[in-house]
Amino acid sequence: MVNIIKEGIVLEKTELGFEIEGVLNPAIIRSGDYIHMFYRAVAKGNYSSIGYCKLKNHMIVEERSDVPVLFPQCEYESHGVEDPRIVKIDELFYLTYTAYDGVNALAALATSTDLISWEKKGLIAPQIAFKEFYRLAQTKGKINEKYHRYNEHESIKEKKGKPVFIWDKNVIPFPRRINGKLHFLHRIKPDIQIVVVDELEDLTAEFWQNYFLQFNDNVVMTSKHKHEISYLGGGCPPIETEQGWLIIYHSVYDTVKGYVYCACAALLDLGNPQKEIARLPYPLFKPEHDWELKGEVNNVCFPTGAVTENDTLYVYYGAADKRIACASMSLSELLKELILNSIPNEK
Template sequence: MVAVNKHGIVLEKRNLDFEIEGVLNPAVILEDGQIHMYYRAVAKGNRSTIGYCRFDANDPLTVVERYDQPLVDSEYEYESHGVEDPRIVKIDDVYYISYCAYDGTNAFGAVATSTDGKKFSKRGIIVPQVRGDKFREWLHFNGNINLKYYRLNMDNNYVWDKNVIFFPRRIFGQLFFLHRIKPGIQIACANKLSEFNNDFWKDYIQNIEDYIVLDPKFEHELSYIGNGAPPIETDKGWLIIYHGVHDTVSGYMYTACAALLDLENPGKEIARLPYALFKPEEDWELQGYVNNVCFPSGTALINDTLYIYYGAADERIACASVSISELLEELLNNITI
């Protein structure tokens, strides 16, 4: 088992309108000795924006600056009920912040870009916008596909496609990102964002078995899984920290999980922990706006220590840490190829 240090809560909601209901699920990027955090802030009515705060890498648990207004807010109809659960990477000197655009009914992965990390330009929805009946029509039945792809996308509303996370560099000149159509994690790539259009996604869904990276496998992730923090490039492969969900007598439990993907072929799983990296155990993880939730969404690697920032019970932000060398060694003891 990998040793995990839980450092406790690092950010809580304040009595400000835009975050009075909670702060959670942050994007994190480490640059020039500073940890920049872009967090989901929830106002009354479950309407989310993205707030900003900053930590010094010498003390990754203490906030040194925090804005009193949202950094990113809703602008368009497709995100009219909120911008949720951001992740951030920097590719070719451009920041890509991916987030869930929620209109009150539908949830889609969207992206905004910036050259300074403060002023973002919306680039729109980049995942498929397809209703359940059309999604099932495009799916080719294959005995190797988890039947939950059919069962969990049964109604005729739009299929929810969330948890978009970009790889932090181009691979063979292309932009790669992971996304989540329940119950698993899929991968997509193109030369530029505009290529993720309707024709692209129709062909993609018709061949979705070629793009599934991870599906639920172990007990702690049996209900479904989803992306967490952006992939971390190591000499052993792309390390991904994701979330696994399983049903309990008191409802769903969200746990933090880890896997390793091939460096040259990031759609290929190399290894996966057969147990949760960490799970809800503390009061502030067990009780909140949504109980029993550890939702990892951002990391900062400082020397050998990987700090994992996560939403705790959908109400506050906490941090845990592991030795990345120990984690990689444990993963390589659980090869799946």
């Protein structure tokens, strides 16, 4: 077992209108002397935007913006800008987020050169109805029956005057090109999938049709253990280590008291991240403190950002969908434990 230290709550909601209902699920990146945090802020009516603060060390907030830095401006994000992740690739910061229009939740992207001014690039997730997705994905054989359970939406084709698409969330870029190509993790429930492209402009409707024809080949991680039994999804951006890409993801299992969200860990192959090489058979950490057990959604540890300092890995997570907390651990200890749980001869 890996020794986990729950460092405690980093950020709470304020009385400011844009974050009066809660703060959660932060994107984290170290740049210069600071750790920069871009977090989901929730206003009344469950309308979300992205707030900003910077930390001098892993827990102390030195500066916090009193207005959101990203907020709904387009129809596709009219009900919320949610759950950001951030990396830096080729001197450009990539911030992915979930754009919610009240019906559909789809991944979108904004970029920046300075972490101050952001240019929205629009939706980068497929806009496809479940029926079409299912037809394409089953061309080469059956797919997990849970795709039907989580995405079918009772055959509703239109809601509130908008077409209904499969939800594609937790889109997370790798922090560098691999073999010259951009790699993104994403999640169409219940599994974690991967996308590989030369450039963002390749993410066309034709690309996605061909992608879904090979859908099972693009699934990276599926549920294996009891704490993942309902579904799993991406968490923090991948961390490059000598042993492989360290993936801190989230898992979900159902109980009589509702879903429980845990933080988990796995390794993907450095040269071929479509190949999983190790996974912990138990949660890295799970809800145990009052501030993780009770909130807008109870029993939630939802990891979305991480930084390393020497041999310490700090993982930032949404706690009960109401506040932001941090947990720390030895990176070398975690990697050693993962190697002990290597997966032989898998894709």
